[in-house]
Amino acid sequence: MRDRAGAVVIGVGNVFRRDDGVGWALIETLRGRSAGIRLPKETVLQESAGDPGQLIALWEDAARAVVVDACFPSAALPGRVHRWCPSPGEVPPPEAGRHSTHGLGVAHALRLADALGRRPADLVVYAVEGADRSLGTGLSPAVADAVQPLAERIARDLTSRTGGRQGP
Numbered sequence: 001m002r003d004r005a006g007a008v009v010i011g012v013g014n015v016f017r018r019d020d021g022v023g024w025a026l027i028e029t030l031r032g033r034s035a036g037i038r039l040p041k042e043t044v045l046q047e048s049a050g051d052p053g054q055l056i057a058l059w060e061d062a063a064r065a066v067v068v069d070a071c072f073p074s075a076a077l078p079g080r081v082h083r084w085c086p087s088p089g090e091v092p093p094p095e096a097g098r099h100s101t102h103g104l105g106v107a108h109a110l111r112l113a114d115a116l117g118r119r120p121a122d123l124v125v126y127a128v129e130g131a132d133r134s135l136g137t138g139l140s141p142a143v144a145d146a147v148q149p150l151a152e153r154i155a156r157d158l159t160s161r162t163g164g165r166q167g168p
Contacts, residue, residue, distance in 0.1 A: 006042030007158050008062040012050045012069040012106060019078070019130030019143045023047070023068040029151040037155045052109035056118050064122035066154055069106050070143070071127040078131035079142035081150055085124050088114050124157070126150060 009030060011023030024047045030037060031045055046058050050069070059065035071082070106125060113119040128150065131140045139147070 006044065006062055007040060007064040007066065008044045008046060008059055009039075009066045009154060009158075010046045010048050010055065010058050010068070012048050012055070012067060014049065015137055016135060018132040018134055018136055018138060019072075019128075019140050020070045020133050021137070022070045022128045022130065022139060022143050022147065025139060025144070025147050026068045026151055026154075029147050030155070037151055038159065039155055040158050043158060050105060050109075052112045055106070055109040056113050056116070059113075059120045059123070060118050062120055064124075064158070065120040066124045066126065066158070067106055068126045068128065068150070068154075070130040070133070072130050072133055076129045076131060078129055078140055079146040080129040081146055081153075082127040082129075083124060084127070086110060088119055126154070 009027065011025070011027035013020045013023040015021035015024050027045050027047050030039065044062070048054050048058060055067070059067075110119065110123075110125075128143060128146055130143055138144075
């Protein structure tokens, strides 16, 4: 097993399916360091279309991983954020009839990572409830409003876990 260092924040989604692009918008916000957001020095920021193999490759060398994706529950409150820290083996099988707009979802990647022993030791998944997953670009107003506060929350969480060592 390789030594793990640093953190990775992975924004999952499809920017051409409106609110499903929230993960990528979050990464763009963190890269821009808007509103004084500071991340630990060794934090890697990545976008992903959600392919399980790609997600595993992106997080496998990280001590901690944060994954941000959109979700579309039947009674959605657009912009509401859910935080989940799944333990190994805790991921339920995907529900029949539930499909991601970008192929297989994060749950599939977690189940595969569990089976392969390639899950990060410290994993947090944020799901942002979306309103619109139709074709097109741009987030709905409520989802767009959730991006900056979530970026700040992730930065605080990562900084508190590294003893305050921040990058530029």
